Amino acid sequence: MNVQERFIQYLQEQALCQPHERILLAVSGGKDSVLMAHLFARAGYAIGIAHCNFRLRGEAADADEALVYLLAKTLRVPFYATAFETEAHAQQTGVSIQMAARKLRYEWFEAIRVTQGYDYIAVAQHQNDNMETLLLNLVRGTGLAGLRGIQPKRNRIIRPLLFLSSEEVQAYVHAEGLEYRDDASNYSTKYARNKIRLEVVPKLKELNPVLEYTFAENMVRFTDAYTVLQAYVEELRNGLFTEFSDKEWHISVAKLMDLQPRRFLLYELFKPFGFTEPVLSDLEGAIRNVPGKQFRSPSHVLYLNRGELVLKPMETEEDMVATIERPGNGAQWDEYRFESSLSTDRAVMGESHIAQFDADKITFPIQIRAWQEADVFYPLGMSGKKKLSDLFVSLKIPVYQKRSVPVVVNGNGDIIWVAPHRMDDRYKITGKTKKVFTLACF
Known part of the structure; x- marks a missing residue:
């Protein structure tokens, strides 16, 4: 089965999109996104191409945009482009340039999707990106959700190249003679992801030459295990949380103390309400001995009251309308x-x-x-x-x-x-x- 056939099969198996739906492609000009554009076009989808210039690489960024424009023209599909003052935005918001660029581009993609009538936004991440994400999650610390890596579909974002390794992408682009551009910043180890890609992964591949395949298989297992866990936690939550009104739930302290493993299940039970592990660790230590103590998340408050935990939303001025x-x-x-x-x-x-x-x-x-x-x-x-x-x-x-x-x-x-x-x-x-x-x- 060739790459084009595998691509169509992956879209179907993961239920990413239907042939009649319109897809907005995020195309940087690199080989991954260029390949994605050709695969969608050859599959007969109605597509548009969106490109962001972050004004971080001078003439090189302008050349990227020019290449993507020519690609859209060659494929005879709509082309959308924008430019951001990314550094200024990062300074104003107090986040890294990478985080600023991510926020800016996804907000713009969604605006184009809605105003131009597209069903999904497609992003060209592949197996190696997925593997690097999992390794970064492990290094930085993550719950079980982080072991799943990048999900093929999340809301209106789809990632249709997760079935391919970077080597397969390179081989296909070379065989088809597709024109693309390399971003020089991809080879700088000052970025954590690049350090993983350039220094850590090669060492791991000395132990396992088919590392990408092994990680992909493991992430499928982790995803299945996480799905089973969430179903169990949901059932547990429904049994433990007694609803008094739309703004209040009561939870028996005695029943919580019987949970095993307690800290892990406390985190999973209260994670949807925004409580972090350190807060829940404090809760576990105080749960029997400090009546009236409060524990807060950005959206909710928990407090101890006569053998119960009471969970309520944080007070707001009024409901959003x-x-x-x-x-x-x-x-x-x-x-x-x-x-x-x-x-x-x-x-x-x-x-x-x-x-x-x-x-x-x-x-x-x-x-x-x-x-x-x-x-x-x-x-x-x-x-x-x-x-x-x-x-x-x-x-x-x-x-x-x-x-x-x-x-x-x-x-x-x-x-x-x-x-x-x-x-x-x-x-x-x-x-x-x-x-x-x-x-x-x-």
Whole structure:
């Protein structure tokens, strides 16, 4: 099986994208991203190419952009380019240049994806990148999640070259005569990842010549083990956390003390609420002897009270609310982006992240907010009204995630969509519908 066939097989096996979907490719001009562009183009996908100039390498960076522009022109696909003042941004935000560049590019990629109608952003990381990430995680200290390496798909980011080693990428690019550019900074050992690539990996390959393959196989096993662990922890959490309201859970101290291995399970139980290992270590030491003591994360607080731990969100001024003033407008709510449109096309879309409403029943502005305890609506396909809290139970949404689910409210106060799970039956399109208001949640 050649590389092109393996590429298509990997897309299918990992459910990264479908042939009808549009993919925005992050192309730097290096051999990995150039190869990715050719593989997608030859597979017949509708693609666009996005390139970032970080203004860090002078004329070399400009030459990278020129090459990527010619690549897009050759493939006859849309080309998007931008330039960042990366050093200035790093100084202003107090982060490293590498972290600043990462933040800038991913925010820009997502903006292009949404505004230009792409389904996914593809990044050209391969097996060696994955192996280096795992080694860095081990060196810096990581939980089990870090042993999984780079995941093939995360939200709208896909990584379709993780089945290839760097040697395979090099061989294919050379055999096909593909033009690319090398970034000289890739050979500087002042960066931790480069030190791993240039100094550590060659030594390890003396012990195991097929190191990339071995790491790839191990990361599959680690991922499977992590999935099993998270299912167990979720079941454990549901049994231990008693919900008193949307803002409060009580946990028996005695039951926590019976857990083994206790520190490990404490970390996994409270990790979704932002608690770090040092804080949970303090909790374990004080749990029997210091009533009233508080333990804080950026989003939550834990405190001891009469043999129980009480978990509550940190107090905020008010719940975040986003507003869509009219059809065609969009809005950002938490990590979700909403886009809207109005049309006379009544064809039903099957995607779960898209809801279609009878436009004559919509009153603007509509709001997007978090769940409130008294919320009810009329779920599509069901008779009668239902509490949203009951819907969350039926959908098996954990209690701590309920306030992260966007609730779309009509201008008259009715809940019309619990995104992206279920819309309200009263607002569905029918044979009498003249115009369709479509809302997409990404």
